Amino acid sequence: MKGTVFHGPNNIRIEEVPRPRAGAGEAVIRITLTTICGTDLHILRGEYPVKPGLVIGHEPVGVIEELGEGLSGYKTGDRVLVGAITPCGQCRACLSGQWAQCGHGDGVEAIGGWRFGNTIDGAQAEYLLVPNAQANLAKIPDQLTDEQVVLLADIASTGFSGAESANIRIGDTVVVFAQGPIGLCATAGAKLMGASFTVAVESDPVRMKMSKRMGADVVLDPKQCDVVVKIKKLTRGGADVAIEALGIQETFENCLRCLRPGGTLSSLGVYSGKLQVPYDAFAAGIGDYKIVTTLCPGGKERMRRLMLMVQSKRFDPTPLLTHKFSLDQIVEAYDLFGSRRNGVLKVAIRP
Ligand SMILES: [Zn+2]
Numbered sequence: 001m002k003g004t005v006f007h008g009p010n011n012i013r014i015e016e017v018p019r020p021r022a023g024a025g026e027a028v029i030r031i032t033l034t035t036i037c038g039t040d041l042h043i044l045r046g047e048y049p050v051k052p053g054l055v056i057g058h059e060p061v062g063v064i065e066e067l068g069e070g071l072s073g074y075k076t077g078d079r080v081l082v083g084a085i086t087p088c089g090q091c092r093a094c095l096s097g098q099w100a101q102c103g104h105g106d107g108v109e110a111i112g113g114w115r116f117g118n119t120i121d122g123a124q125a126e127y128l129l130v131p132n133a134q135a136n137l138a139k140i141p142d143q144l145t146d147e148q149v150v151l152l153a154d155i156a157s158t159g160f161s162g163a164e165s166a167n168i169r170i171g172d173t174v175v176v177f178a179q180g181p182i183g184l185c186a187t188a189g190a191k192l193m194g195a196s197f198t199v200a201v202e203s204d205p206v207r208m209k210m211s212k213r214m215g216a217d218v219v220l221d222p223k224q225c226d227v228v229v230k231i232k233k234l235t236r237g238g239a240d241v242a243i244e245a246l247g248i249q250e251t252f253e254n255c256l257r258c259l260r261p262g263g264t265l266s267s268l269g270v271y272s273g274k275l276q277v278p279y280d281a282f283a284a285g286i287g288d289y290k291i292v293t294t295l296c297p298g299g300k301e302r303m304r305r306l307m308l309m310v311q312s313k314r315f316d317p318t319p320l321l322t323h324k325f326s327l328d329q330i331v332e333a334y335d336l337f338g339s340r341r342n343g344v345l346k347v348a349i350r351p
């Protein structure tokens with residue numbers, strides 16, 4: 001089969017790799033649609049280490065091709081969505097309801113339960129081996145297309161989760177820093193959670209426009225104004241919740257600066273290097289701030305719930321899929337996605 005293989009920094013290639021076979025408790029799906037994540041760009045650039053030879057990608061939609069022993073309720077040909085994170089459903093983290101942190105305290109391979117395109121072969125291929133399939137194959141309702149569900153595997157699950165982890169309450173004011181695909185979903189998530197007023201911070205014109213479509217009331221361009229001053233004014237003293245969706249020092253500390261005393265910083269960004277908490281932004285430790293972090297929740301129940309949100313028309317992720325490529329053109333797709341040219345938000349990849 002064809003797969004997107006990581007060979008080293010700035011070196012990925014489409015090539016022939018062995019087709020996986022399903023062992024006990026596993027399934028093989030034939031990928032019908034996948035996409036590229038910002039995290040894949042970190043891998044491509046050598047900023048997040050994975051083993052050379054690995055097939056990358058972690059956002060799979062497909063059809064069941066082969067079922068291993070021990071699975072029930074599925075048949076070959078079923079259309080399924082699989083989350084980017086594949087919890088086992090049995091370990092301490094899973095049974096404590098932490099669907100992103102599978103395996104913690106139990107000899108983990110990586111932080112959290114992220115395996116596809118990280119510790120095992122991933123989804124940018126013709127076929128994908130799904131571990132712990134009973135906990136991870138979410139059947140797609142007939143009414144939903146692949147395009148309507150592919151972004152639920154990671155970005156919508158992650159973005160919504162940033163709003164959920166912050167415990168947004170009805171009437172809260174929320175600010176979301178950065179409106180990339182995950183930030184846009186965090187904006188949509190804030191609205192779904194009951195925010196009365198959402199401010200997004202972004203300077204890219206395409207993303208600013210999409211931000212309004214996803215539910216932002218005001219979009220501030222950090223190149224045009226002092227966003228902290230402006231947000232304090234708009235929220236009369238500070239936001240209840242600030243969501244960080246970029247992963248850099250500047251936005252992290254600006255999130256803190258935008259909060260009212262007692263507010264919550266919900267961090268979605270993936271950081272590299274040192275992250276500091278300046279004493280002034282942290283109100284010298286007496287601001288009663290909460291800082292929470294989130295990794296994408298996975299598992300079939302999470303996917304079922306997200307698909308219901310699309311089916312009930314509460315959320316439409318399809319405007320975020322801006323470009324289409326075949327699997328053979330994936331290197332080109334990485335180039336476009338990485339350069340943010342032509343208003344690209346997410347690319348649809350069809351094997
Ligand atoms: Zn991702």
Ligand SMILES: [Zn+2]
Binds near residue numbers: 087093094
């Ligand atoms: Zn687990």
